Amino acid sequence: MATKIQQILESHPNSSLFFGNWLTKQGLNSKEQHSYMKRGWLTRISKGVYALKGKSPTLLQTVAAYNSQLGKQCIVGAYTALELRGYSHYLSLGKPKAYLFTDKENKLPLWIVQGKWDMAVKYMTTSFLGTDLKAVEPMVVESNSLLVSSPERAFLECLHLPDAASSLLDMYYIMESLTTLRPKLVQSLLESCTSQKVKRLFVYMAEKAAHPWFKALKLDSVTFGTSRYMIVPTGKYIAKYNMTIPKELAEYE
Structure with missing residues (x-):
């Protein structure tokens, strides 16, 4: 046998x-x-x-097996994707975190979400960028094939995290390093994104960073809505984007 x-x-x-x-x-x-x-x-x-027997699968090995063996589509995204792609200069220290995303119809089993792994699981079910895996790219990490968000998508995912408002200045530091984003891909993601708050924050930061790719965006084709957003309870109001953001971000130069 x-x-x-x-x-x-x-x-x-x-x-x-x-x-x-x-x-x-x-x-x-x-x-x-x-x-x-x-x-x-x-x-x-x-x-x-x-x-x-004798093996202790890592979290990413487990996600890779989950996808390949069961035909699933769990995405490694947000900060984890940025780190895997080399944008780790401003990421937090300590036990590494794995930001995982699926749509609401295909939730990860609890034994993955609640298991004790080499990484802390940060899991979200969301379809705020659609369900067609736009800007998700295969990536081999330590011989394991994973579905990893592109830098363009990963940054939008960071802005969509529940605790995003508490780390916007740190996110802006990362935005400053995103000098080679692909404007056509950014445009497509912004047009698909259903979160007006995320879109406003992304465009505000990209404009503030003065990246060349920002000038290629066609923002007239992006719906930003008209509601005012209080990203934080107190801060500085940005009239152009109709939102209140942390004062330290607004005044950072």
Whole structure:
């Protein structure tokens, strides 16, 4: 029987986590999976989920397996995507965080969200940029294929986080480093974005940073709405964007 799992491992040498449904498709039925577990080949992580004995899958390895084996689309985004793409100069220290996104119809299982991993899970269900994976690009990280937000999308995701208002100046520091964003992609994302607050903050920061790509945007095609936004309770009112932002951001030069 060991030959079967050895063949799977040989054909998937970077895998250390396996979903039961996927193993069944590889020729291992549930009884064989249980037998492998009893014989020490596999360790049960959750119902129908196994780790290779002696291996401790990382969170990103688990997300990669979740996507590839089950045909899912969990996105690594926001600050995590920026860090993976080299924009880590101003990111917080301490235990690394994994910002994960899915749409509301395909929520991550609780054992992933609440598990003890090498990274702290920061998970959101949202479709504020649509459901077609716009500006999400495949990326290989330590031999694992992940769906990672492009810098253009990742920054918008940062602005959409629940605690975004408390770190807008730090986000602006990152914006200053985003000198090579693709204006056509930015334009498409802004037109798809359903959060007027996010769009206003993004455009305000891009204009403030005076990036060359900002001049290529066609803002007449972007809907910003007319409601006033109090991004923070007290701060400085920016009439052009009809919003109140932190004073330190408004006055930063």
